[in-house]
Amino acid sequence: MHNGRDLCHTGIRRACDDLDFAVWSMQHTPRTWTVDMPDTAAQQYDEKDVDLVLEGGGVKGVGLIGAVLELDRAGFRIRRVAGTSAGAIAAALVAANIAAGTPLGAVKDQIASIDYSAFTNETGMRKHAGKLGDLHALMTRMGLYTGDYLVEWLGGILDSIGITTFGELRRDDLGDEFPYSLVVHTADITFGKLVRLPGDYANYGIDPNSARIVDAVRASMAIPFFFEPVQHELPPAGAGAGTDAEPVTVTWVDGGLLSNFPMEVFNDRHNGAVVDPWPTIGIKLSDRRGELAPPEETTGPFDETIRILKTVLNNSNRYFVTPDKARSTIFVDSAGLNATDFGITPDQSATLFANGQQAASAWLAELSKFDGVRAAPIWPA
16 A cells, blocks of 8 residues: 655655645545444444543653644544543543534643643742751642642633533433543542542542533642642441541542553443444553663652652553554653653653654554554454
């Protein structure tokens, strides 16, 4: 099969990409089919309908957006999107813009407006007391930073889009188990389990339709010890609980603690029967091997705790991806950045975005070797 890139010179990558997509469109006229899904009327789906799963990665999340926009430019229609931590931020922007009918290209400017340094603004005692202030913040609030900037920044963007609650992301053509176009992952360290929002809100006495999207994302990005966790108060458990019974305070932290790349989220639906009429594509942030981060000296137990946490977070993207999932995963070079590099520069952000574009373009080039999406190995077995 002829690839348009063979006609191009290496110095005009963007034009090459455009020609690749033009060739794809000519060679693969989208096909449709009808699927009977449980709990819904029969629906007709396009060959380029997909679900997306976006990996967590702290400040590296802009690379996810670069890849998403390449898929959008190639004509893929995103039905549902799930994410953890930074992936939840990107997923929320994607889902909200789609629900509002806004072109996805708007996400590029929205994510570019973020001020990463504002995430680590010091307030109160921390601003003046150094390590003593850090210790006070951890002991009293369980986190060095409030996370308020995320609520202010993302909440403001969602307000401007006009999509702020999960009820506005509910759709009638997705079945009863995943009726929302966005799934956000957080970790419940009180009951020791992964929480998928908005679906699990009912287990905590919260109406999923009225729950704010930004609050779910805030919980998903609550990196332990870095950001204050999100807490909810549950009534005393059990019908026989007396009037003196104490309520239970539930604590949610970064979903990456339990599932940083939840590729399985949209599978095994409806009592274990996989009836997905479209495949799931994952976008994963990956490091160039052989690069070492600058050394950070450990001078005591407090530093040791922080260094251990940073090591875990910054290596979460090294988890093994099974071959079946790797075929449907776009691997984005994270340019040697760590999840907690909140001093990231505009040039570094631009590099991450371009890396996402290039990774998706390469993945699409491989996909073009098959006779349509359904014939490609990205389809679940």
